[in-house]
Amino acid sequence: MMLSTRGLTKTYAGVKANTDVDFDLPKGQIRALIGPNGAGKSTFVGMLCGRIPATRGTVTLDGQDISRLPAHKRIAMGIAYTFQITSVFAGLSVRENLALAARRHLHSAAVVTAKVDDVLDRVDLAGRADQIAGDLSYGHQRILEIGMGLAQDPRLFILDEPTQGLAETEIAAFKTLILSLTDTTILLIEHNMGVVMETAEYITVLNFGQILAEGTPDQIRGNADVQAAYLGTGNA
Amino acid sequence: MSHRDTFLHLSVIAVLFAAFFVLPAYHSGSLARIMVLAIYAMGYNLAFGYTGLLSLGHALFFAAGMYGLGLTMQLGGWAAIPAFALALVASLVVAGVVGVLALRTRGVGFMIVTLMFAQAGYLTALYFVQYTRGDEGFVIDQAARAIGPADLSSEAGRYFAALFLFAVTLLVIGALVRAPFGRTLIAIRENEARATMLGYDVQRLKWIALVVSGTISGAAGAAYALLFGYAGASFAGVQYSIFPLLYVLLGGAGTTLGPLIGAIFMFYLIDLSSGITNAYMLIAGVVLVLLTMFLPHGILGTLRKRALPWLP
Numbered sequence: 001m002m003l004s005t006r007g008l009t010k011t012y013a014g015v016k017a018n019t020d021v022d023f024d025l026p027k028g029q030i031r032a033l034i035g036p037n038g039a040g041k042s043t044f045v046g047m048l049c050g051r052i053p054a055t056r057g058t059v060t061l062d063g064q065d066i067s068r069l070p071a072h073k074r075i076a077m078g079i080a081y082t083f084q085i086t087s088v089f090a091g092l093s094v095r096e097n098l099a100l101a102a103r104r105h106l107h108s109a110a111v112v113t114a115k116v117d118d119v120l121d122r123v124d125l126a127g128r129a130d131q132i133a134g135d136l137s138y139g140h141q142r143i144l145e146i147g148m149g150l151a152q153d154p155r156l157f158i159l160d161e162p163t164q165g166l167a168e169t170e171i172a173a174f175k176t177l178i179l180s181l182t183d184t185t186i187l188l189i190e191h192n193m194g195v196v197m198e199t200a201e202y203i204t205v206l207n208f209g210q211i212l213a214e215g216t217p218d219q220i221r222g223n224a225d226v227q228a229a230y231l232g233t234g235n236a
Numbered sequence: 237m238s239h240r241d242t243f244l245h246l247s248v249i250a251v252l253f254a255a256f257f258v259l260p261a262y263h264s265g266s267l268a269r270i271m272v273l274a275i276y277a278m279g280y281n282l283a284f285g286y287t288g289l290l291s292l293g294h295a296l297f298f299a300a301g302m303y304g305l306g307l308t309m310q311l312g313g314w315a316a317i318p319a320f321a322l323a324l325v326a327s328l329v330v331a332g333v334v335g336v337l338a339l340r341t342r343g344v345g346f347m348i349v350t351l352m353f354a355q356a357g358y359l360t361a362l363y364f365v366q367y368t369r370g371d372e373g374f375v376i377d378q379a380a381r382a383i384g385p386a387d388l389s390s391e392a393g394r395y396f397a398a399l400f401l402f403a404v405t406l407l408v409i410g411a412l413v414r415a416p417f418g419r420t421l422i423a424i425r426e427n428e429a430r431a432t433m434l435g436y437d438v439q440r441l442k443w444i445a446l447v448v449s450g451t452i453s454g455a456a457g458a459a460y461a462l463l464f465g466y467a468g469a470s471f472a473g474v475q476y477s478i479f480p481l482l483y484v485l486l487g488g489a490g491t492t493l494g495p496l497i498g499a500i501f502m503f504y505l506i507d508l509s510s511g512i513t514n515a516y517m518l519i520a521g522v523v524l525v526l527l528t529m530f531l532p533h534g535i536l537g538t539l540r541k542r543a544l545p546w547l548p
Contacts, residue, residue, distance in 0.1 A: 049433070051429075051433070071432050071433060072432050072433075072435050072436055072437050072438065073435075073437075075432075075433060075434065075435035076435040081433050083429075083430075083433070087427060087429060087430045087433075088427070088430065089423055089426040089427050089430060090426065090427070091426050092422070092423070092426060096419070099419075100419065100420065100423050100431070100434060101434050103416050103419075103420075104434055104435045104436060105435070148434070152434065152435070
């Protein structure tokens with residue numbers, strides 16, 4: 001397993017955001033994490049990468065217990081994370097944003113430059129390399145943040161609603177990009193069902209902070225509980 | 237690109253070198269003082285301008301260097317060089333300890349905690365009045381203020397010692413901020429959460445930045461005592477924590493030469509306006525308000541934004 005959690009729980013002043021989540025993500029899989037608004041998806045991935053301290057429970061990355069490690073150490077072990085609300089270095093150039101992502105694990109200047117050029121091509125930002133990131137359009141800033149994830153060469157790539165606010169053509173490019181990352185395990189929080197169904201090999205549905213269902217896209221599509229949770233009908 | 241930076245820095249050093257032979261004695265004396273204050277501000281700039289740590293307590297580090305050198309020379313009878321080395325160690329240790337505690341806070345909390353530490357340092361200097369002579373301060377024997385045959389109390393000795401230290405600091409900082417370390421500090425200033433989520437140990441890097449910053453400020457304090465032969469508690473006061481902030485804001489935060497420009501500007505602003513009226517702080521105040529209104533990024537910061545994006 002690339003990532004496992006056992007009994008992962010987060011309580012905010014008595015309100016449970018996640019309760020006893022047992023979650024397993026095999027190496028190399030593209031997994032989507034879906035669920036209605038407020039289901040606890042962002043809290044859950046926040047606990048995985050250490051941004052949000054868990055109330056209790058364990059997180060294991062590739063066999064190592066990382067529950068007690070601070071966020072930067074977990075990231076340094078090979079996790080990349082993109083924020084739900086775009087978070088780039090707005091005052092620095094696109095190239096410098098990517099270089100900062102690459103430089104932490106690559107130490108020679110030439111290798112960093114090569115990595116940055118490679119990522120610029122893959123996310124199609126080569127023409128904007130010297131622009132200030134804060135001057136880019138919203139969609140391009142989102143793509144830059146995904147590029148920063150790529151520049152880290154992660155083993156596990158966690159993306160929190162990456163296609164939110166992207167144009168249709170950009171979403172198509174995103175899907176192609178995700179499917180091309182064959183060596184990377186991907187955990188994708190996503191509201192766009194088109195993206196989920198076309199990229200995810202397996203889907204986990206969260207509802208009220210707990211796992212409601214897991215399965216292949218086809219299984220999830222036909223799951224009555226999931227439909228009820230999303231549509232608010234029946235016995236969910 | 238970095239060649240251009242180095243060329244610019246070397247040119248500034250060359251101009252300052254030549255200035256001694258061109259300027260009248262009064263101005264070269266002023267310039268020696270300005271260069272020492274600029275070293276102080278360059279140290280401050282590393283914390284504030286590059287890392288985004290708004291400290292209101294750098295006078296503590298300046299004073300640690302000043303007393304570190306002054307007391308060991310005056311009471312211990314040490315020679316200038318070992319006393320200077322001890323002053324560096326003293327300010328490094330003080331900055332290290334203050335950093336561990338103050339960096340547990342951020343933003344306004346960090347400003348208040350650093351201010352409180354500096355006030356505690358100021359009061360400590362007053363408390364040990366039998367050694368420090370408090371606000372009145374003490375003079376360091378002229379005979380001791382020499383390195384080998386070089387008399388640091390002479391006009392030329394003082395000027396070139398200040399220039400040497402200024403040049404070393406400028407070149408070191410110029411290299412530091414171009415290196416991956418300095419660029420990571422800028423990243424922390426720009427977006428701390430993102431820097432953490434790229435795997436950088438932000439807390440540790442901020443501590444290192446503060447320690448280097450405090451040590452450079454301490455070097456300036458030690459140089460001030462050595463070159464001008466005086467150490468007093470007023471240099472540990474809150475005013476001396478504000479000065480480097482002003483120099484840096486005026487000259488341009490996060491620019492290598494901003495501290496020098498800001499220090500020159502401030503020094504001559506007070507110097508010239510005090511020639512006109514006793515209410516010179518009023519003139520200085522109005523000019524500062526106008527500058528911050530119309531040049532919010534400081535002199536070099538605005539220049540970099542408008543015309544010279546390559547400016548280091």
